[in-house]
Amino acid sequence: MRLLVLGSGAGGGVPQWNCRCPNCTRAREERDLPPSRKSFRHTQASIAIAERGERWLLVNASPDLCSQFADRAELAPPEGSLRGSPLAAVALTDGQIDHTTGLLFLREGGELTLVCTDPVWKSLGSTFPIVSILGHFLPVRRLAYPAELASLIVEALPLPAAPAPYDPPSNESGHVVALRITGKKSGRRVVYAPGLPGVSREFADFVAGCDALFVDGTFWSEEELAPMNPERQRSILRSHLPVSGPGGTLAWLSGLPIREKFYIHINNTNPILDPGSSPAKQVREAGVQIAYDGMLLRLYPSPS
Numbered sequence: 001m002r003l004l005v006l007g008s009g010a011g012g013g014v015p016q017w018n019c020r021c022p023n024c025t026r027a028r029e030e031r032d033l034p035p036s037r038k039s040f041r042h043t044q045a046s047i048a049i050a051e052r053g054e055r056w057l058l059v060n061a062s063p064d065l066c067s068q069f070a071d072r073a074e075l076a077p078p079e080g081s082l083r084g085s086p087l088a089a090v091a092l093t094d095g096q097i098d099h100t101t102g103l104l105f106l107r108e109g110g111e112l113t114l115v116c117t118d119p120v121w122k123s124l125g126s127t128f129p130i131v132s133i134l135g136h137f138l139p140v141r142r143l144a145y146p147a148e149l150a151s152l153i154v155e156a157l158p159l160p161a162a163p164a165p166y167d168p169p170s171n172e173s174g175h176v177v178a179l180r181i182t183g184k185k186s187g188r189r190v191v192y193a194p195g196l197p198g199v200s201r202e203f204a205d206f207v208a209g210c211d212a213l214f215v216d217g218t219f220w221s222e223e224e225l226a227p228m229n230p231e232r233q234r235s236i237l238r239s240h241l242p243v244s245g246p247g248g249t250l251a252w253l254s255g256l257p258i259r260e261k262f263y264i265h266i267n268n269t270n271p272i273l274d275p276g277s278s279p280a281k282q283v284r285e286a287g288v289q290i291a292y293d294g295m296l297l298r299l300y301p302s303p304s
């Protein structure tokens, strides 16, 4: 199984267009460096997974999708054909802008297979009508979880996070999910949770035994939310548990017997983006890695 990190930043990416914080300033200063040296730059989070051959499952479609595809040879149209794509389907963890807007840029394809929950499918056909718009360009086929495609099994765990800000308040489950993707041939298993409101017993069971785990790294601490109004702060904290502190994700991850642990969906305000910072050091010392754009993870078949 191969996993590509196409983007590792939270909504807005780094640099965020209207921000002059230290991380965004450093990212802007990297403008003319070769891609391998752009350590502060992070496009908006998205990963792609292939179990075998060249059929890729895209997990979330970021607004940066076009440049992310252009930068990866694996996602180029197959050799020998003028048009085409190794993209098999797109699976969504939620209906947020930074995870769905990229779908609009898939309109040139012949057909789109979208895997999502009922509330997200509803939202994308009404309050944020991306699928309705796409329907004018190509057929959109929807699959529910659990789904089986491209030699992968994709399962979802609903998380008690807030619906997208443009969705009406709702107690329906499934506005936000964590995904567990299992390779049918390799037996390898990845969990992807870019929006994690808390570490519940159900979530701990869901990740148990996985080979690689990608967890919400949006905020280091609640202090990063200080510039926002209280209502926005509450809504964001209902969706993203910070990394640090006794109840944070790092304390939990550090003791977790999973070989490959990563933070992804990292906000421009998060000090772990600076490799020289004390928070970044604490993350590394806890055995957790910080995902970066262009990262390739290979998971070889489990010995039988």
Ligand SMILES: [Zn+2]
Pocket (backbone or CB within 6 Å): 015, 016, 019, 020, 021, 022, 023, 024, 025, 268, 269
């Ligand atoms: Zn910034």
